Amino acid sequence: MKFGDKLKKKNKKHGLSQEELAAKLNVSRQSVSKWESNNTYPETDKIIQICNIFDCSMDDLINDNITDLTSIERKSKNNWNIVWDSLLEFISKTINLFSSMKFSSGLRCLIEMALIILIIAVSGIIITNILSYIVSSLVSFLPRSAHQIFTGITNSIFELLWFILTVIIAVHIFKIRYLDYYDQLTQKEENKEEEIDKKTQESKKKKEGLKLKKEPNIIIRDPSHQPFAFLSVLSKIIIWFVKAFMIFMAMGFTLTLGLSVIVIVISLFLSKYSLIFIGVDISMIGAIILNVLILLAIIYFVINKKVPIKIFIILFFASIFLCGIGIGVSLIGLKDIEIKEDVSDIIQSKTFENHLLYEENMFFTNHYIHEYNYIIDNSIAENDIIINIDYDPRFTKIGHVISDEYGMVNYNFYYQSKSNIKDIYQMITKDLKNNILRDYNFLYADTMTIKASQETINKLMSNLSKVYLYDQKKIENGYQITELSSKIRIYDDECNGEYNAVTDTITCLEEDCVCSKESMETTKGTIIQYSCWYDDINETVEEEA
Numbered sequence: 001m002k003f004g005d006k007l008k009k010k011n012k013k014h015g016l017s018q019e020e021l022a023a024k025l026n027v028s029r030q031s032v033s034k035w036e037s038n039n040t041y042p043e044t045d046k047i048i049q050i051c052n053i054f055d056c057s058m059d060d061l062i063n064d065n066i067t068d069l070t071s072i073e074r075k076s077k078n079n080w081n082i083v084w085d086s087l088l089e090f091i092s093k094t095i096n097l098f099s100s101m102k103f104s105s106g107l108r109c110l111i112e113m114a115l116i117i118l119i120i121a122v123s124g125i126i127i128t129n130i131l132s133y134i135v136s137s138l139v140s141f142l143p144r145s146a147h148q149i150f151t152g153i154t155n156s157i158f159e160l161l162w163f164i165l166t167v168i169i170a171v172h173i174f175k176i177r178y179l180d181y182y183d184q185l186t187q188k189e190e191n192k193e194e195e196i197d198k199k200t201q202e203s204k205k206k207k208e209g210l211k212l213k214k215e216p217n218i219i220i221r222d223p224s225h226q227p228f229a230f231l232s233v234l235s236k237i238i239i240w241f242v243k244a245f246m247i248f249m250a251m252g253f254t255l256t257l258g259l260s261v262i263v264i265v266i267s268l269f270l271s272k273y274s275l276i277f278i279g280v281d282i283s284m285i286g287a288i289i290l291n292v293l294i295l296l297a298i299i300y301f302v303i304n305k306k307v308p309i310k311i312f313i314i315l316f317f318a319s320i321f322l323c324g325i326g327i328g329v330s331l332i333g334l335k336d337i338e339i340k341e342d343v344s345d346i347i348q349s350k351t352f353e354n355h356l357l358y359e360e361n362m363f364f365t366n367h368y369i370h371e372y373n374y375i376i377d378n379s380i381a382e383n384d385i386i387i388n389i390d391y392d393p394r395f396t397k398i399g400h401v402i403s404d405e406y407g408m409v410n411y412n413f414y415y416q417s418k419s420n421i422k423d424i425y426q427m428i429t430k431d432l433k434n435n436i437l438r439d440y441n442f443l444y445a446d447t448m449t450i451k452a453s454q455e456t457i458n459k460l461m462s463n464l465s466k467v468y469l470y471d472q473k474k475i476e477n478g479y480q481i482t483e484l485s486s487k488i489r490i491y492d493d494e495c496n497g498e499y500n501a502v503t504d505t506i507t508c509l510e511e512d513c514v515c516s517k518e519s520m521e522t523t524k525g526t527i528i529q530y531s532c533w534y535d536d537i538n539e540t541v542e543e544e545a
Contacts, residue, residue, distance in 0.1 A: 002038050003035070003038065003041060003061060003062060004035055004036045004037055004038035004039075005036075005038070006060070006061055007032075007035055007036050007050070007061070008036045010050075010054045010056070010061075011036075014053075014054060018032040018033055018036070021053070024049070024053055025042075025046055025049055025050070025053075027042075027046070047061060047062070090171075090175075090179075093179050093182065094174075094179070096182070097178060097179060097182045100182075105304075107239060107242070108239055109178060111239065112177075113170060113173075113174055116169075116170060116173055117166060117170050120165075120166045120169055120170065121166060124159075124162035124163075124165075124166060127162070128155070128158040128159055128162055131154075131158055132151065132154065132155050132158060135150075135151060135154050136151045139151070243301070243302050246298045246301060246302060247298070247302065249298065250295055250298045250299070253291050253294050253295050253298075254295065256287075256291055257288065257291040257292065257295070260284050260287045260288050260291060261288065263280070263284055264280075264281055264284035264285065264288070267280040267281050267284060268281055270429070270432065273429065273432035273433055274333055274337070274432050274435070275329060275330070275332060275333030275336070276330045276333035276334060276337070277330075277333075278329055278330075278333070279325075279326045279327060279328065279329030279330030279331070279332070279333060280326060280330060281326070282322055282323075282325050282326030282329060283322065283323045283325075283326025283327055283330070284326070285322050285326075286318075286319040286320065286321070286322030286323035286324075286325075286326060287319070287323060289315055289318065289319040289322070290316070290319040290320075290323075293312060293315055293316055293319065296312075297312065336435050337435050337436070337437050338435055338436050338437070339437055339438070340431075340436050340437070340438040341438060341439065342438075343438060343439070343440070346427050346430075346431075347392050348392055348393070348394060349390050349391070349392060350390070350391060350392070350393050351388050351389070351390050351391075352387075352388070352389045352390075352391055352398045353386065353387065353388055354386075354387040354400070355384065355385070355386055355387075356384075356385045356387065356411070357383050357384065357385070358383040358384075358385055358452070358456050358459065358460075359409060360409075361407070361408045361409050361463055361502055362408070362409040362410075362411060362460070362463060363408060363409070363410060363411070363460055363463040363464040363467065363468075364387070364410075364411045364412075364413065364448070364450060364460070364464075365410055365411075365412050365413070365468075365484070366389075366412065366413040366414070366448050367412075367414070368414075368415055369389075369413075369446065369447065369448045370446050370447075370482060371446055371447045371448070371480060371481070371482050372447075372448050372450065372480070372481040372482075372484075373447060373448070373449045373450065373475065373478060373479075373480050373481075374450050374452075374457050374460065374461060374478045374479045374480075374481065375449060375450065375451045375452075375457075375477050375478040376452075376453070376454050376457050376477055376478045377451045377452065377453065377477070378453050378454060380451060380452055380453055380456075381453075382453055382455065382456065383456060384452065384453075384456075385450065385451070385452045385456060385460075386450075386451040386452070387413070387448070387449070387450060387451075388448075388449040388451070389413065389447075389448050389449070390447070391415070394418070394420050394423050395417065395418055395420055395423070395424075396415045396416065396417055396418060397415075397416050397418060398413060398414070398415060398416075399413070399414060399416065400412060400413040400414065401414065405467055405501075406466075406467055406488055406499055406500060406501040407500040407501050407502040407503070408463060408466060408467055408501050408502065410467075413448065424440070427440070428440070457478065457479075461479065461481070464481070465525065466487075466501040466502070467486065467487065467488065467501050468484045468485065468486060468487055469484070469485050469486075469487045469522070469524040469525045469527070470482065470483055470484045470485070470524065471483045471524065483524075485524075487525065487526065487527050487528055488501065488528045488530075489527060489528070489529045489530075490529075490530060490531065491529050491530065491531040492531035492532065492533060493531070493532055494531075494532060494533040494534055495508070495509075495510045495512075495513035495532045495533060495534050496508075496509040496510050496513065496532065497509060497513060497515035497530065497532035499517070499528065499530055504528075506530050506532070508532060512534050512535050513532055513533070513534060513535070514532065514533055514534070514535045515530060515531065515532040515533075516530065516531060517529065517530035517531075518530075
């Protein structure tokens with residue numbers, strides 16, 4: 001190895017540029033460049049200074065028979081130092097490699113290495129299983145316990161050895177596939193810089209200055225020229241799927257961005273009423289910045305453009321900071337807010353009343369109702385039923401449908417919402433002016449009142465108990481029923497069967513279908529559980545016949 005090549009390696013190892021070495025030697029950078037190019041040699045006093053700077057002998061620098069400076073230096077170190085230095089060098093090169101890559105190139109690299117490791121691992125599983133079977137067969141003469149212990153130990157050894165081999169192979173492939181290629185590109189960049197330096201005039205250098213050396217963008221080579229072309233094709237397919245998924249994700253973030261803009265517009269208008277909405281405004285600004293950052297990151301990834309990391313990190317932490325400030329301001333605003341549960345002062349209550357005649361097996365339900373008050377009023381004619389439900393006609397209207405439920409007649413009362421944004425908005429803004437917050441879920445009432453004679457009430461409750469379980473308590477002039485839950489449950493419905501709550505029987509609706517039911521007692525009452533299945537025995541008999 002010539003003097004210039006050794007000097008260049010020494011510079012690179014000690015992290016010195018040509019300018020820095022020239023400053024230490026009190027010479028021009030052009031002189032150092034000529035020495036590294038083997039065009040000229042330094043004077044003896046400069047060689048001595050170089051030896052002092054790099055802590056080496058003159059023979060190491062001048063003797064052309066010495067070709068590997070690294071191996072000479074490593075002879076003075078013990079093996080552990082060699083291993084440690086190699087590991088640090090590998091980590092440093094890997095970090096430099098990925099930092100110079102575009103995101104898509106880095107992802108492709110990781111996918112290729114993952115596929116390689118997967119192939120090696122699968123091969124290892126097959127090979128270790130074969131070896132384990134062979135070893136197990138060879139020691140089959142051992143007692144069972146000893147055989148299990150021995151084969152367990154050998155299996156563990158085989159798996160450990162293959163794991164170590166997998167790591168070594170993967171690291172070696174990564175080195176020759178990427179790190180060596182990265183070194184080649186870096187060397188080409190350095191040679192290009194030297195050529196530029198030679199052609200540039202001194203005056204031009206002082207005027208314009210030297211351009212900073214840029215790390216090359218690592219580009220994975222054309223698959224047709226790669227030793228692992230099939231891996232590159234697989235990695236590209238995976239990246240296409242990843243990009244498609246990222247585009248799909250971008251649609252979701254675009255939607256959240258639009259919603260954030262809507263929220264901030266509404267919140268800006270409401271900010272005059274409460275400090276809470278000022279905090280919401282600040283938080284929404286942070287959320288918008290975060291959404292934009294995510295969308296830009298997805299766009300940069302899809303078009304294979306390098307992300308400006310520093311700007312993104314600064315804006316990311318700025319968005320988190322704004323969200324935190326906004327939440328804090330909103331919490332401060334809450335101290336002046338009164339949480340009010342009562343909505344009687346804002347509801348314009350009206351009673352829905354419906355008169356019905358009792359019919360056999362009828363009962364009443366409402367999915368929004370939590371309490372059913374069965375009021376006994378013997379002044380009402382027999383079989384007459386009066387249904388009362390309180391509601392606000394500005395926001396809801398009430399109707400009912402009649403349906404068959406396990407042979408019973410269910411009068412299901414329902415609410416139909418009415419769009420009345422104006423009144424709702426006026427209610428909320430009025431409360432905000434008075435620093436009041438409350439649950440505005442007043443569109444549906446909590447109580448349904450059923451008035452009838454004692455006999456009719458008893459029939460209705462008896463009918464309800466055939467289909468539903470519930471909690472019952474005595475109230476003035478009647479009963480209060482809460483916590484309705486179905487008492488009929490299907491355990492298995494391989495074929496169609498139908499339970500009838502009136503007769504407490506199950507009817508099979510298909511040929512060769514068999515149904516059965518069983519009862520289970522609970523604190524609320526009896527649960528009816530039934531199942532239906534095909535009778536395989538009858539089918540087998542028919543086939544044999």
